[in-house]
Amino acid sequence: MAAPRYHHGDLRAALINRAAEVVAAGGVDSLSLRELARDLGVSHGAPSRHFADKQALLDALALDGFERLGASMSAALPSGDDPAAGDFSVQLRDLAAAYVGFAVQNASLLVLMFAAKTRQASPAELPAALDRAFAAPLRAIQLAQERGEVVAGDVEAVAAGILATMHGYAALVTAGLFHPDESGAELAGVIGQLMNGLRRRD
Amino acid sequence: MAAPRYHHGDLRAALINRAAEVVAAGGVDSLSLRELARDLGVSHGAPSRHFADKQALLDALALDGFERLGASMSAALPSGDDPAAGDFSVQLRDLAAAYVGFAVQNASLLVLMFAAKTRQASPAELPAALDRAFAAPLRAIQLAQERGEVVAGDVEAVAAGILATMHGYAALVTAGLFHPDESGAELAGVIGQLMNGLRRRD
DNA sequence: ACCTGAACACCGTTCAAGT
DNA sequence: ACCTGAACACCGTTCAAGT
Numbered sequence: 001m002a003a004p005r006y007h008h009g010d011l012r013a014a015l016i017n018r019a020a021e022v023v024a025a026g027g028v029d030s031l032s033l034r035e036l037a038r039d040l041g042v043s044h045g046a047p048s049r050h051f052a053d054k055q056a057l058l059d060a061l062a063l064d065g066f067e068r069l070g071a072s073m074s075a076a077l078p079s080g081d082d083p084a085a086g087d088f089s090v091q092l093r094d095l096a097a098a099y100v101g102f103a104v105q106n107a108s109l110l111v112l113m114f115a116a117k118t119r120q121a122s123p124a125e126l127p128a129a130l131d132r133a134f135a136a137p138l139r140a141i142q143l144a145q146e147r148g149e150v151v152a153g154d155v156e157a158v159a160a161g162i163l164a165t166m167h168g169y170a171a172l173v174t175a176g177l178f179h180p181d182e183s184g185a186e187l188a189g190v191i192g193q194l195m196n197g198l199r200r201r202d
Numbered sequence: 203m204a205a206p207r208y209h210h211g212d213l214r215a216a217l218i219n220r221a222a223e224v225v226a227a228g229g230v231d232s233l234s235l236r237e238l239a240r241d242l243g244v245s246h247g248a249p250s251r252h253f254a255d256k257q258a259l260l261d262a263l264a265l266d267g268f269e270r271l272g273a274s275m276s277a278a279l280p281s282g283d284d285p286a287a288g289d290f291s292v293q294l295r296d297l298a299a300a301y302v303g304f305a306v307q308n309a310s311l312l313v314l315m316f317a318a319k320t321r322q323a324s325p326a327e328l329p330a331a332l333d334r335a336f337a338a339p340l341r342a343i344q345l346a347q348e349r350g351e352v353v354a355g356d357v358e359a360v361a362a363g364i365l366a367t368m369h370g371y372a373a374l375v376t377a378g379l380f381h382p383d384e385s386g387a388e389l390a391g392v393i394g395q396l397m398n399g400l401r402r403r404d
Numbered sequence: 405a406c407c408t409g410a411a412c413a414c415c416g417t418t419c420a421a422g423t
Numbered sequence: 424a425c426c427t428g429a430a431c432a433c434c435g436t437t438c439a440a441g442t
Contacts (some may be wrong), residue, residue: 011406027321033435043408045437054435111317117378118309119229130379151395159382161367161392169362170368176319177332178362188364191352196397213425236415244426247418256416 012050014040019061020109027108030057058112059123065106065113070133072098077140088144089195095137095165096191097184103170110174134163150198158198165194214252216368221263222311229262229310241273260314261325267315272335274300279342290346291397297339298368298393299386305372312376335366352400360400367396 018039022031031125033054051057076098077091103110116122141159144150151158169190172178180186220241224233235241235256236246278300279293305312318324343361346352353360371392374380382388 020212029321032433034433044435045409046407048436049406107320111313111320114373114377115313115317118376119231122378127378130377134379153391157388157391158395160371160374160388161395163379164370164374164392165363165367165396166370167374168366168368171316171373172362172366172369174320175316175332176324176329177336177365181310186359186362189355190366193363193399194358194396195399196368197395197397234415235417246416248426249429251425252418 011040011042011046015047015050015057015062016064019057020064023061023108023112024106028112031058033057051088055119055121058065059116059126061109062113062116063123063125063129064132065109066129067108069099069102069113070136072102073133074136086147087148088140088147088149088198089191091140091144092162092195093188093191096169099166100170100173100187103174107174110170114171134159137163157182162194162198165190213242213244213248217249217252217259218262218266221259222266223255225263225310226308233260237261239357257321257323260327261318263311264315264318265325265327265331268331268335270308271301271304271315272338274304275335276338279338288349288351288401290342290349290351291393293342293346294364294397297342298371298389300369301379302372302375302389305376307375307378309341312372315401336361339365349350364396364400 015036018036019031022036031054033047037044037047047057051060073095076094115125138155138159141150141162142155145152145155145158169178169187173180178186211313220238221233225237235249239246239249249259253262275297278296306345315395318328340357340361343352343364344357347354347357347360371389375382380388
């Protein structure tokens, strides 16, 4: 036994990790299964034991991305039952900052994640992953409604505008339409405007 | 001269048209240059006369998409100097409907368009294409500001929130997070909320 | 159970040669 | 000016064989 063969228990995780690095560095198109196997010191046929085909690996990457995005949003919000957690405008600001931050740092992955549905055979776990990722902001919106900080009505309907604004801003920044300065002033303005429309009228 | 060779003047246009069909039908990954050439009855080396490589064809497709999206938005707005064109809320509703309609009918293309910047070498014409595509809504927002229908301030700042909401809603629908019914009621609600935040306070 | 390595079909790109 | 067709390097996938 000379050079260690990479299968020390978890080739699957190693494939995902290395694939995430490659995608982050060079985009989805720069990912080659054979090169991946070479990087990990494994034969080019080995990945097929863990992923039926290349698309399955990309799907796993996208699902992992949703989990990370969801965790990032959850971390930006107060824990669910914190009674002293008012001021939804602050929560929204932090949430949007987390979302845009994730988008900027994982631009290629974000594209992969939100392109999954447009493929001929999207992964069966995708809808559940989407719901899970966005559960925390949905809950925060609902609580803000109950506190009267935000207009009443169907949560999903109110959330649609909030999530659309956040995602759209993030997507348009990574697409190169907006060129915000580092201060985050533009995002703050957008969120302020959004919050302005969300507040209950007396 | 038996079977017609496809080079009757415009193989370039034929390549773009056929490529757009293939992408719309099966996604970007299903596009093969060799298959494209076969479809058009041309040798597999022929496309290289018109596109340096496959990426150049995809770039052309994306740029063409921005032109079509821009045209679709322009068509949804009253012509620039129509003096009787008040009521920005109506314009915004029509604009959003056009945008979401384009997104739903060209889901794969939309992904390709907004992923262009994340590639290692994005096309030099991309920034200009983005600006051109979004020029019409920007102008409409500016006019609405001048009419006093919308809060004053830097146009780009105000536009950021509007464009983000529109694009984000479209992207999240094609991504499968939202499942709006055909009535467009959800979009109408989102636009209403947005408009609510945009109106000047007295 | 997990990996190897040969084999297969297909791909993008290049380039001398044709017209 | 435009296209052909052979050639090259690389790819994803499959599968008998090894351990």
